[in-house]
Amino acid sequence: xxxxxxxxxxxxxxxxxxxxxxxxxxxxxxxxxxxxxxxxxxxxxxxxxxxxxxxxxxxxxxxxxxxxxxxxxxxxxxxxxxxxxxxxxxxxxxxxxxxxxxxxxxxxxxxxxxxxxxxxxxxxxxxxxxxxxxxxxxxxxxxxxxxxxxxxxxxxxxxxxxxxxxxxxxxxxxxxxxxxxxxxxxxxxxxxxxxxxxxxxxxxxxxxxxxxxxxxxxxxxxxxxxxxxxxxxxxxxxxxxxxxxxxxxxxxxxxxxxxxxxxxxxxxxxxxxxxxxxxxxxxxxxxxxxxxxxxxxxxxxxxxxxxxx
Amino acid sequence: xxxxxxxxxxxxxxxxxxxxxxxxxxxxxxxxxxxxxxxxxxxxxxxxxxxxxxxxxxxxxxxxxxxxxxxxxxxxxxxxxxxxxxxxxxxxxxxxxxxxxxxxxxxxxxxxxxxxxxxxxxxxxxxxxxxxxxxxxxxxxxx
Numbered sequence: 001x002x003x004x005x006x007x008x009x010x011x012x013x014x015x016x017x018x019x020x021x022x023x024x025x026x027x028x029x030x031x032x033x034x035x036x037x038x039x040x041x042x043x044x045x046x047x048x049x050x051x052x053x054x055x056x057x058x059x060x061x062x063x064x065x066x067x068x069x070x071x072x073x074x075x076x077x078x079x080x081x082x083x084x085x086x087x088x089x090x091x092x093x094x095x096x097x098x099x100x101x102x103x104x105x106x107x108x109x110x111x112x113x114x115x116x117x118x119x120x121x122x123x124x125x126x127x128x129x130x131x132x133x134x135x136x137x138x139x140x141x142x143x144x145x146x147x148x149x150x151x152x153x154x155x156x157x158x159x160x161x162x163x164x165x166x167x168x169x170x171x172x173x174x175x176x177x178x179x180x181x182x183x184x185x186x187x188x189x190x191x192x193x194x195x196x197x198x199x200x201x202x203x204x205x206x207x208x209x210x211x212x213x214x215x216x217x218x219x220x221x222x223x224x225x226x227x228x229x230x231x232x233x234x235x236x237x238x239x240x241x242x243x244x245x246x247x248x249x250x251x252x253x254x255x256x257x258x259x260x261x262x263x264x265x266x267x268x269x270x271x272x273x274x275x276x277x278x279x280x281x282x283x284x285x286x287x288x289x290x291x292x293x294x295x296x297x298x299x300x301x302x303x304x305x306x307x308x309x
Numbered sequence: 310x311x312x313x314x315x316x317x318x319x320x321x322x323x324x325x326x327x328x329x330x331x332x333x334x335x336x337x338x339x340x341x342x343x344x345x346x347x348x349x350x351x352x353x354x355x356x357x358x359x360x361x362x363x364x365x366x367x368x369x370x371x372x373x374x375x376x377x378x379x380x381x382x383x384x385x386x387x388x389x390x391x392x393x394x395x396x397x398x399x400x401x402x403x404x405x406x407x408x409x410x411x412x413x414x415x416x417x418x419x420x421x422x423x424x425x426x427x428x429x430x431x432x433x434x435x436x437x438x439x440x441x442x443x444x445x446x447x448x449x450x451x452x
Contacts, residue, residue, distance in 0.1 A: 039324075039325070042323075042324070042325035042326060043323050043324075043325075045321055045326065046321045046322060046323050046393060047323075049321055049384075049391060049393045050393055053354065053382070053384060053393075057354075159323075159324050160322065160323035160324050160395065160396065161324065161396055164395070226352045226353055226354045226384075226386075227351060227352065227353040227354070228353070228354055228355070229339060229341075229344065229353060229354070229355035229356065230339070230340065230341060230355075230356065234356060235354060235356055235382065238356045238380070238381075238382060239382065242380075242381065242393075242395070245395075246323060249323055
């Protein structure tokens, strides 16, 4: 079967070049994953510093307020990030990827968001969306959701300076009362194979979570009494937004890490699949070639026999 | 000053640690003016303004290290100073042309905000301008 021989060969070659591409993409994703992981480590040092200080200040602040019979005025900006308001509108920040080829990464995040919305009875009327990444933005727009802010073209290893815009925007819209709660939907990186999709309440910040999560090492470091310059209220009003910003940035980094891991996984399974197909095709090709040779030999021997007779 | 007591200084930002070394004196800018720390200062936390941070070194021949810092705070404790800021750049690392662009962009924003009376935009423009000017000042490019 000479025709099928050529067809199998063509298919074999195209699968080979696909495998070459997916292997290269897998390596690129793995390299990006390593980069972003390195970056996350330095960010975590920063985040734990901010949180530890804030936790200890909030603790002494609350104590001070109690001494003053709680009638002293707290800076508006602090209370607005802590206080539970009556929930009229909810903001959802959805972090997805710009590109495809990341396996089920995007659909998982979107599914987690929809589940969260169903759970809290959210619909197009009482929800506003902030989206990072083209996939999420297109999905929610198509469904007639109110997307107030979208950010696309985020780099593979986002720096704080780069995403400061959206981070501040998210916190500012909350402070301005555009929404009374901020959920962040993103994919939390566990390890290279596993990611968990999360929809978490970021704002208002709960003072409890602040204390619970503070690692003991950093807390014990800052037990001593401090002189404060200029004063406690001012310090907290500086630190709370800084902490809120760092939380949102942390989620973005986490999501990016997960995206690269997901992309590396998708490309690895694509390469594995290609390898399987190649070995099947190779077998087919060899068989077809052998069949062709056998036919030729049969014809030649047939011809010779005819001549001898 | 040859045997001046030293202490550790770490400058942390979300994008990594900018500086981690010893120093004999740290001067930071707060909203109320400059604030200096030397070894054995009492424990203190201070909010920082957008401004210059200067570090003097034990080796009096060595140049002072200058850093452009955007807000954040400094914590001094047990002879260790930790500066935690949104961003911080050593003088050598400042991208002067970018800061120049940011400056002119911020000036345009402010002009526009004044035209349309938008207080939000105005304050944002002013923060951007302060940041750009600070970078230029620290890098010695502001006439």
